[in-house]
Amino acid sequence: MEIVVFGIVLAKSKQFKFKLDHNVADKLRKLSKERNISLFNTLMAAVQLFFYKYTQQEDFGIGAPIANRHRKQVEGIVGFFVNTIVLRAQFHEDVSFLDILDRVKNDILEAIEHQDRKITRLNSSHTDISRIPSSSFK
Numbered sequence: 001m002e003i004v005v006f007g008i009v010l011a012k013s014k015q016f017k018f019k020l021d022h023n024v025a026d027k028l029r030k031l032s033k034e035r036n037i038s039l040f041n042t043l044m045a046a047v048q049l050f051f052y053k054y055t056q057q058e059d060f061g062i063g064a065p066i067a068n069r070h071r072k073q074v075e076g077i078v079g080f081f082v083n084t085i086v087l088r089a090q091f092h093e094d095v096s097f098l099d100i101l102d103r104v105k106n107d108i109l110e111a112i113e114h115q116d117r118k119i120t121r122l123n124s125s126h127t128d129i130s131r132i133p134s135s136s137f138k
Helices: 022-034 039-055 097-113
Strands: 002-005 008-012 059-067 082-090
Touching (some): 039 059, 039 082, 082 097
């Protein structure tokens, strides 16, 4: 994982490991079920909030891999098919965690729906393809 703020690498690591207490994990699962979202969505919201608090950046992206098996042409092919979607995180001071959960859910669904779009079409305000941001945290 690489944390970049204003073009400066703050931290670099191949892995970021942590363990959740069983009670915390159960509460996260319960919250996910109550909000009708996956545990991934809940954890993504928590990670986005952590990075916001850690870096004080109000607008950033996090890349997340997703399975790329939605096309009929690849259903019978053996192999590893994956896309990386970029989930944009935008924060302001008065946002609640439940608001973040709702935004993340919508962002993930929209990103999956548009996963085949070229990044240049999604980010048409940038003309230099070498400078198109994909994700702020790698």
